[in-house]
Amino acid sequence: MTTTQSAPARPAPDVSRLVVGVLGGTGPQGRGLAVRLAAAGQRVLLGSRDAERASAVAGEVAERAGGAAAPGVEVSVTGGGNADVAGAADLVIVAVPYDGHAELLAGLVEPLAGKVVVDCVVPMGWDEKGAYVLAVPEGSAALQAAALLPDSHVVGAFHHLSARLLEDLSHPEMDGDVMVVGDDRASTDLVQALAGRLPGMRGIYAGRLRNAAAVEALTINLVSVNRRYKAHAGVRITDV
Amino acid sequence: MTTTQSAPARPAPDVSRLVVGVLGGTGPQGRGLAVRLAAAGQRVLLGSRDAERASAVAGEVAERAGGAAAPGVEVSVTGGGNADVAGAADLVIVAVPYDGHAELLAGLVEPLAGKVVVDCVVPMGWDEKGAYVLAVPEGSAALQAAALLPDSHVVGAFHHLSARLLEDLSHPEMDGDVMVVGDDRASTDLVQALAGRLPGMRGIYAGRLRNAAAVEALTINLVSVNRRYKAHAGVRITDV
Numbered sequence: 387m388t389t390t391q392s393a394p395a396r397p398a399p400d401v402s403r404l405v406v407g408v409l410g411g412t413g414p415q416g417r418g419l420a421v422r423l424a425a426a427g428q429r430v431l432l433g434s435r436d437a438e439r440a441s442a443v444a445g446e447v448a449e450r451a452g453g454a455a456a457p458g459v460e461v462s463v464t465g466g467g468n469a470d471v472a473g474a475a476d477l478v479i480v481a482v483p484y485d486g487h488a489e490l491l492a493g494l495v496e497p498l499a500g501k502v503v504v505d506c507v508v509p510m511g512w513d514e515k516g517a518y519v520l521a522v523p524e525g526s527a528a529l530q531a532a533a534l535l536p537d538s539h540v541v542g543a544f545h546h547l548s549a550r551l552l553e554d555l556s557h558p559e560m561d562g563d564v565m566v567v568g569d570d571r572a573s574t575d576l577v578q579a580l581a582g583r584l585p586g587m588r589g590i591y592a593g594r595l596r597n598a599a600a601v602e603a604l605t606i607n608l609v610s611v612n613r614r615y616k617a618h619a620g621v622r623i624t625d626v
Numbered sequence: 627m628t629t630t631q632s633a634p635a636r637p638a639p640d641v642s643r644l645v646v647g648v649l650g651g652t653g654p655q656g657r658g659l660a661v662r663l664a665a666a667g668q669r670v671l672l673g674s675r676d677a678e679r680a681s682a683v684a685g686e687v688a689e690r691a692g693g694a695a696a697p698g699v700e701v702s703v704t705g706g707g708n709a710d711v712a713g714a715a716d717l718v719i720v721a722v723p724y725d726g727h728a729e730l731l732a733g734l735v736e737p738l739a740g741k742v743v744v745d746c747v748v749p750m751g752w753d754e755k756g757a758y759v760l761a762v763p764e765g766s767a768a769l770q771a772a773a774l775l776p777d778s779h780v781v782g783a784f785h786h787l788s789a790r791l792l793e794d795l796s797h798p799e800m801d802g803d804v805m806v807v808g809d810d811r812a813s814t815d816l817v818q819a820l821a822g823r824l825p826g827m828r829g830i831y832a833g834r835l836r837n838a839a840a841v842e843a844l845t846i847n848l849v850s851v852n853r854r855y856k857a858h859a860g861v862r863i864t865d866v
Contacts, residue, residue, distance in 0.1 A: 518836055548865075561864040565847065593850030596758055600847055603840030607805065608863075610833030615866045622862040623848075624801040625788075626855045 398579040399572075406580070407431040407475025409468045409482055409490065412443045415506060416481030418552025419544060420444075420463060424451035425555065426583040427459040433471030440465030454555040473497035477504065477576065479544065480531065484509045484520065487527055491534040499537035502573045504580075505598075506544035507531075508605040516610065519603040528567065528598035541568035541577045542598040543589065545605045548618035559586030562620030566591050567598045590623045638819040639812075646820070647671040647715025649708045649722060649730065652683045655746060656721030658792025659784060660684075660703060664691035665795065666823040667699040673711030680705030694795040713737035717744065717816065719784065720771065724749045724760065727767055731774040739777035742813045744820075745838075746784035747771075748845040756850060759843040768807065768838035781808035781817045782838040783829065785845045788858035799826030802860030806831050807838045830863045 406423055410416045411432035424430045424447060432447060434440035444465030452461040472478055472494045478501055482490055487507050491498075507527040509520040524530040528542035543566045551560055564581035566589050568574040578589030592601060604621070611619040646663055650656045651672035664670045664687060672687060674680035684705030692701040712718055712734045718741055722730055727747050731738075747767040749760040764770040768782035783806045791800055804821035806829050808814040818829030832841060844861070851859040 515834060515836075517833075519840065551865075567847070590851060591854045592847040593757075594755060596755075597843075597847055597850065600759065600840045600843035603837075604844055607807070607832040607837050607840055610837065611830060611863055611866060614831045617865040619866055620864040622864055623851055624860040624862055625791075625857040626851060626859055 396575065398582065399576050401576060401579045401583065402427065404580065405429045405431060405474070405476045407433055407471040407478040409433045409471060409478060409480050411465070411481065412439055413481060413483070414549035414553070416479070417443060417447060418547070418549045419479060419481060421447045421451050421555065422552050422584050424448065424461050424463045425454045425459070426585070427455065427461070428583060429462045431471040431475050432463055432465045433468040434465070435468060437465065437467040437470070440467065450555060454558070469494060469497060475501070477502045477580070479504045479506060481506055484527060488530055488534060491531055495535060495537065498535050501538055502576055503531060503535055503538045503540050504543050504577055505531045505540060506542070508545055508602050510606050516613070517606045519606055525596070526599035526602050528595055528602065532595055539568070539570045539573040540595060541566060541573050542595065542601055543567070543577050543581060545602055546608060546621045548620060551618045560584060560620070561586055561622070563587060563623050564589045565601045565621065565623070567593050567595055567601055569595050590626060636815065638822065639816050641816060641819045641823065642667065644820065645669045645671060645714070645716045647673055647711040647718040649673045649711060649718060649720050651705070651721065652679055653721060653723070654789035654793070656719070657683060657687060658787070658789045659719060659721060661687045661691050661795065662792050662824050664688065664701050664703045665694045665699070666825070667695065667701070668823060669702045670704075671711040671715050672703055672705045673708040674705070675708060677705065677707040677710070680707065690795060694798070709734060709737060715741070717742045717820070719744045719746060721746050724767060728770055728774060731771055735775060735777065738775050741778055742816055743771060743775055743778045743780050744783050744817055745771045745780060746782070748785055748842050750846050756853070757846045759846055765836070766839035766842050768835055768842065772835055779808070779810045779813035780835060781806060781813050782835065782841055783807070783817050783821060785842055786848060786861045788860060791858045800824060800860070801826055801862070803827060803863050804829045805841045805861065805863070807833050807835055807841055809835045830866060
């Protein structure tokens with residue numbers, strides 16, 4: 387293609403010591419992100435409504451991540467209630483189903499204050515014709531999070547990663563990019579760097595938070611791709 | 627990745643003799659699609675509000691396509707008014723700016739009846755923060771086209787192709803996929819096959835017409851990618 391700069395002239399932040407909380411960490415998407423990040427050496431706190439279940443799943447995730455991690459990589463996954471995880475983590479990924487999204491975040495305003503909150507929630511409904519996007523009063527799940535968490539830096543990311551492929555550690559690398567949307571440059575830079583910890587993936591800045599809806603809803607198009615092609619589709623951005 | 631079927635067990639339709647009309651063919655997106663399709667041997671009718679201007683641009687497009695076409699490929703590009711092109715073409719691509727979209731299509735119900743109408747229009751606005759998606763009463767440009775053209779088969783496609791790269795014939799291949807949305811299987815198959823005529827590209831089925839909004843609006847995220855990375859970004863679907 388044409389000659390382009392492949393990245394802005396800004397060093398990626400060091401995220402190696404960042405403690406990452408995953409709310410809804412016992413669901414497929416949260417668990418998949420947790421195991422991949424843990425295998426890459428990220429310290430992970432896995433949150434759930436049910437702290438005991440979170441601890442049990444954290445143990446399984448740690449064992450699987452440990453089996454896949456490179457020699458010398460320290461794997462650390464701890465489970466807990468969502469509120470405890472929100473308070474203890476440096477950065478929090480929200481991976482709950484959309485129907486519990488607003489209620490969960492409304493109860494975590496204080497523990498999430500001042501933190502980067504990464505929303506990967508897709509407002510998706512199903513009917514006899516397949517999957518479709520649900521109308522969100524705020525415009526998107528990410529904008530809903532921003533409205534509920536005025537003291538946090540909300541970023542949208544990690545929507546397009548197949549939970550099945552995330553959990554399949556027999557393939558060390560994944561094929562795809564993480565589209566990152568947000569209004570605070572330091573926060574989007576951080577999330578891009580975190581995405582880059584997933585082997586084979588890049589974090590690509592893809593616009594402001596007001597442009598999150600398309601990134602979220604594209605996941606629903608990927609559901610259609612998966613049905614038609616018997617695939618676990620993701621997205622690569624070309625010419626970057 | 628996991629082992630998957632790369633395509634459904636259905637032969638691609640032969641589109642080699644399909645006459646393709648491009649409404650708004652004198653704009654950058656329409657002209658870019660026209661020159662690439664013509665260079666691939668597709669017979670193209672280039673439409674504009676101004677038939678004389680369409681003829682002049684068609685002459686330029688034919689000359690450039692002829693210079694890039696493989697030996698033996700017959701290049702044919704003819705200009706005309708939008709209504710004449712709509713009536714004469716087998717399949718019509720709508721590549722006008724969003725603000726003229728509804729008015730144009732409302733006047734072409736009869737010539738477009740029974741035809742496949744491919745909408746690549748993006749409802750995009752600009753303000754001091756950059757590009758954003760415009761609210762469309764019908765939900766998306768493609769759904770608006772379907773509402774206005776009840777006797778046509780409306781398909782959404784060709785949104786994510788950089789006009790600049792389409793027009794840059796010094797690079798014979800483009801890097802990216804064409805996401806195709808629509809409700810009629812024969813029509814989406816046809817448009818996928820047409821997309822496959824663009825060297826380096828594939829047409830990928832990406833859901834029903836009600837899921838067109840995300841495909842349209844993702845173009846606006848690509849505008850942000852282009853700004854940040856000085857790129858002409860497109861999209862590849864992985865694992866397909």
